[in-house]
Amino acid sequence: xxxxxxxxxxxxxxxxxxxxxxRGPTKPLVPLPHTLSERTGPVYGHxxxxxxxxxxxxxxxxxxxxxxERIVVSGRVLDGNGKPVPDTLLEIWQAxxxxxxxxxxxxxxxxxxxxxxGAGRCVTDADGVYRFHTIxxxxxxxxxxxxxxxxxxxxxxxxxxxxxxxxVTQMYFPGDPLLALDPIFRGVPEGARxxxxxxxxxxxxxPDFALGxxxxxxxxxxxxxxxED
Amino acid sequence: MSSKQTPSQTVGPFFAYGMTPEQYGYDFAxxxxxxxxxxxxxxxxxxxxxxxxxxxxxxxxxxxxxxQADTEGRYNHPNDQRSSNQAFKGFAxxxxxxxxxxxxxxxxxxxxxxxxxxxxxxxxxxxxRGMPNHAYTRLYFPDxxxxxxxxxxxxxxxxxxxxxxxxxxxxxxGGVVYRFDIHMQGxxxxxxxxx
Numbered sequence: 001x002x003x004x005x006x007x008x009x010x011x012x013x014x015x016x017x018x019x020x021x022x023r024g025p026t027k028p029l030v031p032l033p034h035t036l037s038e039r040t041g042p043v044y045g046h047x048x049x050x051x052x053x054x055x056x057x058x059x060x061x062x063x064x065x066x067x068x069e070r071i072v073v074s075g076r077v078l079d080g081n082g083k084p085v086p087d088t089l090l091e092i093w094q095a096x097x098x099x100x101x102x103x104x105x106x107x108x109x110x111x112x113x114x115x116x117x118g119a120g121r122c123v124t125d126a127d128g129v130y131r132f133h134t135i136x137x138x139x140x141x142x143x144x145x146x147x148x149x150x151x152x153x154x155x156x157x158x159x160x161x162x163x164x165x166x167x168v169t170q171m172y173f174p175g176d177p178l179l180a181l182d183p184i185f186r187g188v189p190e191g192a193r194x195x196x197x198x199x200x201x202x203x204x205x206x207p208d209f210a211l212g213x214x215x216x217x218x219x220x221x222x223x224x225x226x227x228e229d
Numbered sequence: 230m231s232s233k234q235t236p237s238q239t240v241g242p243f244f245a246y247g248m249t250p251e252q253y254g255y256d257f258a259x260x261x262x263x264x265x266x267x268x269x270x271x272x273x274x275x276x277x278x279x280x281x282x283x284x285x286x287x288x289x290x291x292x293x294x295x296x297q298a299d300t301e302g303r304y305n306h307p308n309d310q311r312s313s314n315q316a317f318k319g320f321a322x323x324x325x326x327x328x329x330x331x332x333x334x335x336x337x338x339x340x341x342x343x344x345x346x347x348x349x350x351x352x353x354x355x356x357x358r359g360m361p362n363h364a365y366t367r368l369y370f371p372d373x374x375x376x377x378x379x380x381x382x383x384x385x386x387x388x389x390x391x392x393x394x395x396x397x398x399x400x401x402x403g404g405v406v407y408r409f410d411i412h413m414q415g416x417x418x419x420x421x422x423x424x
Contacts, residue, residue, distance in 0.1 A: 008234040010361035019359025022283035029423035040306035042320035082232040093247025101243040170238040188236040218232040
């Protein structure tokens with residue numbers, strides 16, 4: 001009945017990530033048999049994209065190129081049966097190369113980049129493939145505990161076919177020593193953590209231009225087909 | 230072939246320019262705002278509320294999404310074969326960080342019933358810093374007493390908790406406001422669903 005496989009997801013409340021204590025639901029979730037409400041969801045396709053939305057190194061230039069290591073991030077979006085999810089929207093946001101978000105709440109003493117907003121979007125093609133160009137985000141400190149640092153990461157938001165397939169997650173980078181210390185990453189059940197770590201992929205890499213990282217995403221749900229009634 | 234789900238992670242404190250850029254003043258178009266696209270002004274209502282944490286503090290860095298049918302109960306989605314109202318998008322998204330009282334405030338229409346069993350409702354998805362998974366809930370309407378009494382989802386919930394899904398109807402400035410506070414924890418903890 002539930003689309004979400006709870007062995008794959010972090011619990012709402014876990015000790016290491018302090019803010020969860022007062023924010024996660026404490027009562028058991030109520031099972032919801034899927035009705036038309038759960039078998040439908042917002043539809044946003046190619047018509048919602050601006051021309052440079054998938055290239056974060058281009059989409060907010062003011063005076064020149066953003067600073068940092070240019071990268072490609074690409075992968076496939078799949079449903080629970082391993083079938084590609086075509087024409088679905090991905091929205092991403094991230095810190096700049098210095099580990100600074102262009103956000104009033106972010107007071108980390110690292111430079112903003114006037115040529116980098118750090119937000120982008122893309123729609124998967126017929127094979128469920130997406131592709132972003134961006135700048136590798138930097139690590140940054142946060143207030144969870146003394147000397148806490150977030151590993152490099154990119155936030156992803158996906159709709160998938162219905163509201164039951166909705167997913168917001170974070171993509172990490174291979175070999176990052178901060179992963180072992182990060183309570184947000186470590187809130188994920190141990191056997192599922194590596195699904196959040198992208199892999200360096202020379203097939204995604206654009207020679208003499210940008211290293212490529214591959215990050216495949218599997219949504220909840222089975223890609224239900226339209227009903228006949 | 231079966232694939233293993235990608236784990237969920239929090240939206241974090243800096244979702245604004247990714248999810249709600251126009252609302253927060255960024256030079257980047259939003260896919261959706263506070264007003265459900267395609268509503269008729271004559272039928273428009275306001276849906277608003279606060280999100281409270283377990284200490285009763287209003288949460289100023291949550292983002293709320295609503296997904297709903299039109300006034301005739303039709304979803305704009307390929308799985309709803311009746312859908313002929315393509316102008317009605319049925320979706321809106323708003324962060325709680327720009328209102329002086331940290332409310333979410335939507336402009337939409339009251340949906341019709343989507344099938345013969347369920348009472349009219351709006352599907353609500355809650356995201357915030359400090360919550361590793363999103364939370365699903367539903368807003369039901371207090372002026373649908375008969376339909377609510379036979380709604381199978383409402384009836385599946387212990388009676389003492391059903392009220393957490395009922396909005397409060399208020400008349401304000403000649404318009405209708407449905408007030409729907411979301412309590413993450415505590416005695417009035419909102420019912421959240423395993424969808």
